[in-house]
Ligand code: HEC
């Protein structure tokens with residue numbers, strides 16, 4: 001069966017409509033996708049949101065609000081459920097899809113509560129209300145991922161692979177307690193690629209992550225993910241039936257040209273970093289050992305990123321319980337600090353959005369960053385403020401006026 005996307009342009013944004021063929025990347029990003037006349041086309045059968053914009057609000061990330069009673073509300077936080085080795089739940093797959101097209105049950109909804117853990121720090125607890133299937137599987141771990149702001153994605157894309165490899169010190173040969181390692185992604189039949197996007201560096205190219213997002217988060221197909229049933233597994237019969245259970249074919253919702261157009265839009269969300277004088281404590285407290293200020297680009301220049309793009313063991317406080325790719329539960333990619341997320345309302349920090357501000361984010365650092373965190377704690381009040389203000393300024397860089405927006 002021929003597959004189309006029913007492109008109903010959100011008139012509230014531009015007050016006009018465009019057919020799928022003529023859409024710009026910005027329009028694709030804001031589009032509320034729908035399923036076509038049958039659920040076998042377009043959105044779903046199961047999905048998290050109908051648009052990129054729903055989670056990456058105006059190119060930003062998750063918006064999370066903690067209510068006084070501890071209830072966590074907002075948009076753009078996903079739940080992953082995997083075994084420790086990263087393989088997905090046998091019934092639900094690796095991601096909990098909380099929405100579905102008509103006639104199909106969604107998988108379930110994750111209710112989040114903020115738990116005070118002392119020192120003014122908060123962690124998020126998830127409890128899932130399953131709406132279909134057998135419910136929780138023994139041995140499955142649960143972990144949250146907040147949509148990151150797409151404010152550094154374009155800059156990360158420019159870094160040369162050699163520069164990432166050069167920063168790695170997996171055996172900690174320089175004996176500083178910090179041993180970053182490259183996340184090598186295995187690609188069947190091809191040379192491994194260097195992971196650089198997402199909280200655990202699980203995608204190598206913007207295009208790869210855009211195709212992942214379309215498929216995992218929205219159930220839209222592309223050459224990289226042609227299966228029309230999206231992330232529904234062989235045990236989810238109503239989902240398979242709704243998708244027609246077709247053999248993958250080349251008629252996908254997003255062909256490579258459309259993936260390229262949407263990826264160009266993501267890259268257009270770049271910032272031009274505003275770097276104030278770096279306080280001595282940024283180096284003395286070893287922040288710069290992971291949040292490397294400048295990285296070399298593939299075209300021989302350099303880009304201010306404040307990340308080495310390597311995986312680091314961040315200690316049990318920041319564990320995801322399950323791994324991803326070859327990243328272990330406690331390994332995370334150093335988050336680039338440049339961006340515009342510092343100016344976004346309800347944008348919180350760290351991989352699940354648990355940190356309300358920069359001070360809290362630093363105080364969650366453990367593992368390889370334990371000594372760095374301790375050095376931060378030992379700073380005087382004014383010195384702490386100088387350091388966090390410096391980081392906040394990096395995160396409040398101006399977006400480069402984007403094209404076609
Ligand atoms: C349901 C919420 C949700 C939707 C919808 C969504 N994303 Fe995301 N996005 C996320 C989360 C969560 C991550 C982090 C995933 C991880 O770390 O594994 C992410 C990561 C990304 C990244 C990596 C950014 C970086 O610099 O590392 C890009 C690029 C991205 N998304 C683009 C898109 C695009 C384009 C769309 C629409 C096709 C989209 N996303 C739809 C939640 C969402």
Ligand code: HEC
Nearest residue numbers: 285287290312332333334335349350351361368369372376
């Ligand atoms: C061993 C490497 C390492 C060191 C040292 C380190 N960081 Fe980090 N930093 C990380 C990683 C990895 C993350 C992502 C952790 C997560 O989200 O769970 C992170 C996250 C952050 C964040 C949150 C960013 C966001 O947008 O979510 C801030 C802010 C931050 N670091 C600042 C600092 C400062 C300031 C220092 C020095 C006091 C420091 N870090 C030292 C590796 C490091």
